[in-house]
Amino acid sequence: MGILSATNLGKAHGPEVVFSGITFDLPARARVALVGPNGSGKTTLLRILAGEEGPSEGQAHLARGARLGYLPQEARFGAAHTLWDECLEAVARLREQESELARLAEELGAHPDDADLLARYGRIQHIFEHGGGYTYETRIQKVLSGVGFSLDDYDLPLPKLSGGQRTRALLARLLLENPDVLVLDEPTNHLDIAAVEWLESALRDYEGAALIVSHDRYFLDRVAEYVWELSPVGFEQYRGNYSHYLRQREERWAERHEYIQSEFERLEKDIEYIRKNISGQRTQQAKGKLSRISREIRAIEGQGFLAIRGKKWSEYGSSVNPFRVEEAAQRLAALRPPDSATRTFHLSMRPRQRSGELVLRAEHLTVGYPGKALFQVEALELRRLECAALIGPNGAGKTTFLRTILEQLPPLAGEVQLGASLRTGYFAQAHEDLRPDLTLVQEVQRARPGMLENEARAYLGRFLFSGDDHFKKVAMLSGGERGRLALAKLSLLDANLLLLDEPSNHLDIPAQEVLQQVLAEFDGTILMVSHDRYLIDALATQVWEVDAASQTLRAFRGTYSEYRGLDLPEHGNGKVALQPQADADRPNANAPGPLASAGLSKNERQRAEQRVAALEERILALEEQIETIGKRLETPPDDPQEVRRLGEEYAYHEVELAEAMREWENLHASLSQ
Numbered sequence: 001m002g003i004l005s006a007t008n009l010g011k012a013h014g015p016e017v018v019f020s021g022i023t024f025d026l027p028a029r030a031r032v033a034l035v036g037p038n039g040s041g042k043t044t045l046l047r048i049l050a051g052e053e054g055p056s057e058g059q060a061h062l063a064r065g066a067r068l069g070y071l072p073q074e075a076r077f078g079a080a081h082t083l084w085d086e087c088l089e090a091v092a093r094l095r096e097q098e099s100e101l102a103r104l105a106e107e108l109g110a111h112p113d114d115a116d117l118l119a120r121y122g123r124i125q126h127i128f129e130h131g132g133g134y135t136y137e138t139r140i141q142k143v144l145s146g147v148g149f150s151l152d153d154y155d156l157p158l159p160k161l162s163g164g165q166r167t168r169a170l171l172a173r174l175l176l177e178n179p180d181v182l183v184l185d186e187p188t189n190h191l192d193i194a195a196v197e198w199l200e201s202a203l204r205d206y207e208g209a210a211l212i213v214s215h216d217r218y219f220l221d222r223v224a225e226y227v228w229e230l231s232p233v234g235f236e237q238y239r240g241n242y243s244h245y246l247r248q249r250e251e252r253w254a255e256r257h258e259y260i261q262s263e264f265e266r267l268e269k270d271i272e273y274i275r276k277n278i279s280g281q282r283t284q285q286a287k288g289k290l291s292r293i294s295r296e297i298r299a300i301e302g303q304g305f306l307a308i309r310g311k312k313w314s315e316y317g318s319s320v321n322p323f324r325v326e327e328a329a330q331r332l333a334a335l336r337p338p339d340s341a342t343r344t345f346h347l348s349m350r351p352r353q354r355s356g357e358l359v360l361r362a363e364h365l366t367v368g369y370p371g372k373a374l375f376q377v378e379a380l381e382l383r384r385l386e387c388a389a390l391i392g393p394n395g396a397g398k399t400t401f402l403r404t405i406l407e408q409l410p411p412l413a414g415e416v417q418l419g420a421s422l423r424t425g426y427f428a429q430a431h432e433d434l435r436p437d438l439t440l441v442q443e444v445q446r447a448r449p450g451m452l453e454n455e456a457r458a459y460l461g462r463f464l465f466s467g468d469d470h471f472k473k474v475a476m477l478s479g480g481e482r483g484r485l486a487l488a489k490l491s492l493l494d495a496n497l498l499l500l501d502e503p504s505n506h507l508d509i510p511a512q513e514v515l516q517q518v519l520a521e522f523d524g525t526i527l528m529v530s531h532d533r534y535l536i537d538a539l540a541t542q543v544w545e546v547d548a549a550s551q552t553l554r555a556f557r558g559t560y561s562e563y564r565g566l567d568l569p570e571h572g573n574g575k576v577a578l579q580p581q582a583d584a585d586r587p588n589a590n591a592p593g594p595l596a597s598a599g600l601s602k603n604e605r606q607r608a609e610q611r612v613a614a615l616e617e618r619i620l621a622l623e624e625q626i627e628t629i630g631k632r633l634e635t636p637p638d639d640p641q642e643v644r645r646l647g648e649e650y651a652y653h654e655v656e657l658a659e660a661m662r663e664w665e666n667l668h669a670s671l672s673q
Contacts, residue, residue, distance in 0.1 A: 002026040003066050003209050004049065004181050008058035011044050018044055020057065022235045024228065026181070026209050033224035033242060034213045036231045038480055038508040042213045043073065045230065046185050049211070062181070069179035073186050075170035077158045083169055084154040087140045090176035094136050097128040143172045146198035148191060148394070164190030175202060182210040188219050192393045193531055215509055217242050218533035243659065260305045260337045267293060271329050278325060287322075294322040297331050305337060345484055346462040347514055351524045352494035356420035357384050359497060359525045360405065365414035367401050367553075373412055374400055375551045380544070384419075385606055387519075387526040389536040389560065392546030392553075398529040399429060401546075401553075402499050405527070425495030429502040429529070431482045433489070436475035440465055440485060443474060447489040463488045479506035487515070500528035504535055520607070536560045541610050559614040565621045608667050615664040622657040626650060 002025030010020035018041040026032060034042050047053045049060050050070035062068055079086065088095065104121045111117060132139060144154070147168045161169060167190050174182060182203075188196045200222045203210055214220055220227070220242035227245035229236045236252075238245040270289050277286040299308045323331065360382040368374040374397030382388050390398050403409045405416055406426060426433075434443060444456040451459070457470045463484045477485065483506045490498070498519075504512045516538055519526060530536055536543070537560040544555045556563050629650045637646075 003028045003063045006060045010057040012056045032226045033220045040230045067179040068181045069174040071184045075166040090173045091136045094133045148195040180208045184212045188216045291322040347518045349522045351496035355496040358419040361417040366412040377553045386541045387539045388542040389540035390529045390544045396546040396548045423495045424497045425490045425493040427500045431486045434474045439471045447492045496524040498526045504532045562614040
């Protein structure tokens with residue numbers, strides 16, 4: 001049995017079943033991602049496992065003596081003390097030992113020859129030192145810095161913290177408490193990229209087990225060793241990270257589809273045999289087949305094709321009166337195989353007209369507010385069909401830069417030059433363009449004047465809004481619903497330049513995948529602010545980083561994977577110093593590509609060629625890293641933990657290399673067609 005387990009766990013609210021039949025064992029030290037569409041019950045399952053609410057059926061079990069730490073999406077504190085004091089609560093046992101050691105030291109000063117006192121002092125000191133007693137303040141500072149707090153935040157009272165700060169504070173406390181099991185619900189919410197990367201490292205070094213719900217696909221790729229999928233179809237378990245899960249899920253459902261299709265064909269042949277022989281010489285055989293098929297169809301109707309797979313027909317249930325032949329045929333025709341596709345919205349982005357080749361240029365630009373400069377831009381250029389990802393810490397001025405481009409804010413110095421024939425679509429992070437007093441139909445009609453009500457309702461249906469939802473006030477929508485509505489309005493603008501501020505926020509993973517595919521096929525130019533590294537890695541042809549320490553924005557031409565793998569000089573904050581774009585590096589957008597393919601558009605070809613170049617750099621870097629680690633393992637260090645870490649890193653890089661090679665081969669094949 002694992003450190004945390006569940007047996008036939010189910011939850012229902014009255015007649016509405018959230019999930020049922022969940023059984024699992026969470027191994028010690030395992031890193032498990034729990035994924036599934038919004039509304040499938042992921043948060044409910046975590047709350048049951050954490051003891052926050054009870055199941056309707058089944059039971060969950062935490063191993064004897066094990067401690068579980070739970071991070072909800074919205075953290076709450078009852079105490080009114082400071083952030084620093086809250087973190088000290090996490091090391092309360094060490095502080096008690098520290099006080100006891102101080103008391104014993106004082107007694108030893110008065111009785112230096114007391115052997116019992118000396119022995120007790122030695123035992124407690126050993127426990128204190130082994131538990132990190134001499135470094136706990138340093139650990140607190142490291143964890144608080146890792147999740148994005150500065151020294152100035154340490155004395156903030158907990159009631160004064162924002163919702164995001166409270167979540168980060170609880171995450172810090174949990175990491176300091178070091179429980180045996182971490183149950184984390186969207187831990188990367190409210191973290192910038194640097195903080196998420198720090199959390200990835202912390203979780204890799206964490207010695208307990210972790211069960212994580214997250215919409216951050218890149219994070220799941222870096223952390224997860226197993227993926228558990230909770231969906232309307234049921235509960236499925238997969239080995240490997242998120243990318244491995246995607247491939248395995250596709251293979252699993254392809255095999256199941258083939259099996260179900262073969263079962264349909266077998267049953268249809270049996271029914272045809274019964275029709276031909278029910279009144280002939282083989283009537284007994286035909287009646288026997290009809291009895292068996294009747295039990296089989298009833299079992300499929302009640303449990304589904306997959307639930308009876310591998311069972312003998314005698315195990316399908318008690319014997320009942322068989323169907324008539326035509327009734328059996330009708331019931332068979334009415335059976336529906338399970339749908340592997342998660343219900344998601346349908347989005348399209350089609351520019352009304354082509355923009356000029358130069359889309360955006362900025363030189364000697366200062367972005368900020370009167371009296372407060374946020375950062376400077378030496379030189380920047382974005383051309384048609386490119387996608388630039390704007391990254392940097394929270395509060396660095398990324399949204400302010402977008403508003404400067406939109407001419408909602410004037411630059412403090414310099415200028416932004418926009419290209420010809422631009423039609424701009426803006427997706428605001430806080431969805432400020434949505435009016436809370438309007439209904440969904442009215443919002444859509446505001447984006448497309450003249451659209452009839454029935455047309456607006458049909459259009460909203462493509463974004464998973466149905467029935468009475470159409471007449472809800474915007475103020476009543478959840479974050480995910482507001483995001484879908486904002487995307488619905490954006491696609492009506494027929495823009496050729498998209499300015500996107502955290503477009504994947506609040507979207508579940510299936511919706512993120514739809515958004516990614518649509519943006520990849522977009523025949524225009526994209527500038528996006530995002531913490532979604534999976535989306536950035538898939539789309540970006542440039543990475544623009546705002547460095548808050550030096551208050552500069554520097555541009556790197558290439559993919560996010562290439563940007564991460566660079567061996568460049570570092571700033572004081574440990575981040576690579578990116579070089580400003582040089583004219584010689586800028587592609588000639590009018591020049592034809594080196595290859596032509598009838599299967600790829602010019603936009604797709606350009607991005608594919610850029611991806612191939614980035615992959616070649618990545619493959620070279622991974623091969624060098626694998627060789628370096630291999631040489632270290634030839635003469636392994638004495639520390640077994642370090643040997644284990646090196647072995648895991650070696651295996652991880654090998655998986656990365658295999659995936660990069662596979663993608664490189666596929667892209668080469670498509671470019672060569």
